[in-house]
Amino acid sequence: MAIAAVLTLGISFAPHAAISFLESGPELPQPMLSxxxxxxxxxxxxxxxxxxWQPSFANxxxxxxxxxxxxxxxxxxxxxxxxxxxxxxxxxxxxxxxVKSNDKAWSEVGRDVRQAKLxxxxxxxxxxxxxxxxxNLGIEPERIKVWYWYWIDGKLITSDHLxxxxxxxxxxSGHGDESAAVFVYAQEPDGDTVLxxxxxxxxxxxxxxxxxxxxQRR
Numbered sequence: 001m002a003i004a005a006v007l008t009l010g011i012s013f014a015p016h017a018a019i020s021f022l023e024s025g026p027e028l029p030q031p032m033l034s035x036x037x038x039x040x041x042x043x044x045x046x047x048x049x050x051x052x053w054q055p056s057f058a059n060x061x062x063x064x065x066x067x068x069x070x071x072x073x074x075x076x077x078x079x080x081x082x083x084x085x086x087x088x089x090x091x092x093x094x095x096x097x098x099v100k101s102n103d104k105a106w107s108e109v110g111r112d113v114r115q116a117k118l119x120x121x122x123x124x125x126x127x128x129x130x131x132x133x134x135x136n137l138g139i140e141p142e143r144i145k146v147w148y149w150y151w152i153d154g155k156l157i158t159s160d161h162l163x164x165x166x167x168x169x170x171x172x173s174g175h176g177d178e179s180a181a182v183f184v185y186a187q188e189p190d191g192d193t194v195l196x197x198x199x200x201x202x203x204x205x206x207x208x209x210x211x212x213x214x215x216q217r218r
Contacts, residue, residue: 028084028217033081039205041202042070042201043198045066049076050074055099060089064209070198075194079181083217084176110129125158145192178217184199
């Protein structure tokens, strides 16, 4: 972690001309993100929405917002995909958040890091609990559980410092800055159980979807 932070800091002080060179080039096509890749392991694309919420991630090059269902259980997935990043459009920014502090509809009331299995492989993910602020008196507020992470040049990252490091390294290596923020969420109180089943049985589809989007830039 410390080494990555130091290297990222060093890269961030690269000459302005070098940064401009890395950001230059012809405009790339908008990434096409299809939810069809996620229909695996008994999970099927469903109509409607799971909650009137989506993360506050600004100016992605493309996005996906979908609901999937299996045996009466439902999950939502939101992907904010970034390429040709700049000061106005970037994956990792202090302005990006699950919920803005001034959001009138939702509040973040819990956060953590946990281990999960993504297509059978153990991974570490960030988690958050969101509570609806738009609830009538006497009714329990709606809550959703969110698991989320960064996908950067094929790598799953949960740390902002490591994320900035891998983004910088990817660009300097000539791989571009293909990356995404991935959010899967489900209604509480069974959010963790439902999300664990989805990632175990259908999580491989997320990687396939993102790899297909990255291939479109070539």
